[in-house]
Amino acid sequence: MNSILSLEGVSRSFGGLMAVGDVGFSVQPGEIFGLIGPNGAGKTTLFNLISGLTPVSAGRISFLGKDILGIAPHKVAGMGMARTFQNIRLFSGMSVLDNVRAPMQTFARTGLLSDLLGLPASRAQERRIRDKALELLGLVGLESKARDLASSLPYGERRRLEIARALALRPKLLLLDEPAAGLNLAEKAELSAFIRDLRTRFDLTVLIIEHHVPLVMGLCDRLAVLNFGRLICQGKPDEVRNDQCVIDAYLGDSHAVA
Numbered sequence: 001m002n003s004i005l006s007l008e009g010v011s012r013s014f015g016g017l018m019a020v021g022d023v024g025f026s027v028q029p030g031e032i033f034g035l036i037g038p039n040g041a042g043k044t045t046l047f048n049l050i051s052g053l054t055p056v057s058a059g060r061i062s063f064l065g066k067d068i069l070g071i072a073p074h075k076v077a078g079m080g081m082a083r084t085f086q087n088i089r090l091f092s093g094m095s096v097l098d099n100v101r102a103p104m105q106t107f108a109r110t111g112l113l114s115d116l117l118g119l120p121a122s123r124a125q126e127r128r129i130r131d132k133a134l135e136l137l138g139l140v141g142l143e144s145k146a147r148d149l150a151s152s153l154p155y156g157e158r159r160r161l162e163i164a165r166a167l168a169l170r171p172k173l174l175l176l177d178e179p180a181a182g183l184n185l186a187e188k189a190e191l192s193a194f195i196r197d198l199r200t201r202f203d204l205t206v207l208i209i210e211h212h213v214p215l216v217m218g219l220c221d222r223l224a225v226l227n228f229g230r231l232i233c234q235g236k237p238d239e240v241r242n243d244q245c246v247i248d249a250y251l252g253d254s255h256a257v258a
């Protein structure tokens with residue numbers, strides 16, 4: 001099977017610090033693939049390299065069989081890669097609905113002139129976008145809050161809104177950077193079921209960074225483990241759980257990866 005995302009020898013240094021060094025792995029279509037590792041291991045840097053926000057120092061990254069190095073992040077997004085951020089990035093001064101609508105409008109193909117004049121084709125498109133945005137909000141349980149300001153949402157709901165906004169781009173690959181951060185245990189379990197449901201519903205592939213090890217072990221088909229920027233192990237959850245390098249990386253605490 002052709003992989004949807006493939007990394008070969010990917011490295012990135014910041015001055016003298018090697019944040020990511022010679023990392024390679026492939027993600028297959030439909031997989032939920034986890035990226036774990038201790039603090040500062042290079043996980044978010046790797047997401048930034050994959051989504052084009054940070055240029056690589058060396059290596060190759062291909063998405064859907066195309067080399068994406070040097071392609072601007074919005075173009076990579078347009079190819080079908082969407083992401084969320086560790087520090088939630090919403091348009092906080094905009095409504096919940098507009099947060100989901102904005103990326104859809106960006107990708108909608110209407111002539112600027114007909115938009116400005118409010119011509120019928122454009123109005124019909126606006127309606128379709130609004131309906132689709134409301135549908136996505138319904139999916140994440142936020143339809144009743146469509147008119148609220150994004151900044152007024154509690155933390156867990158802001159995380160869900162970020163996911164709805166990412167889905168608005170109709171991605172093939174969804175990158176989730178610590179989506180369970182700040183959630184309680186019940187919310188984490190809910191999120192896990194939600195991500196599985198999203199995969200099926202949208203025919204998605206998911207790459208997820210997560211610190212909560214029980215969540216990733218239960219959720220992911222395969223995992224890659226980073227430590228000091230290096231890939232120290234990859235495989236199915238059971239293989240990773242029993243890998244001595246992984247146990248050592250988590251300070252020798254076998255319970256941390258149990």
Ligand SMILES: Nc1ncnc2c1ncn2[C@@H]1O[C@H](COP(=O)(O)OP(=O)(O)OP(=O)(O)O)[C@@H](O)[C@H]1O
Binds near residue numbers: 014040041042
């Ligand atoms: N823009 C930057 N400039 C300099 N150093 C950076 C930059 N971005 C990341 N780093 C460094 O690269 C290393 C990897 O950081 P990164 O945020 O990718 O790790 P992480 O695994 O995502 O950590 P965490 O789990 O704490 O979020 C860290 O030592 C960090 O300080």
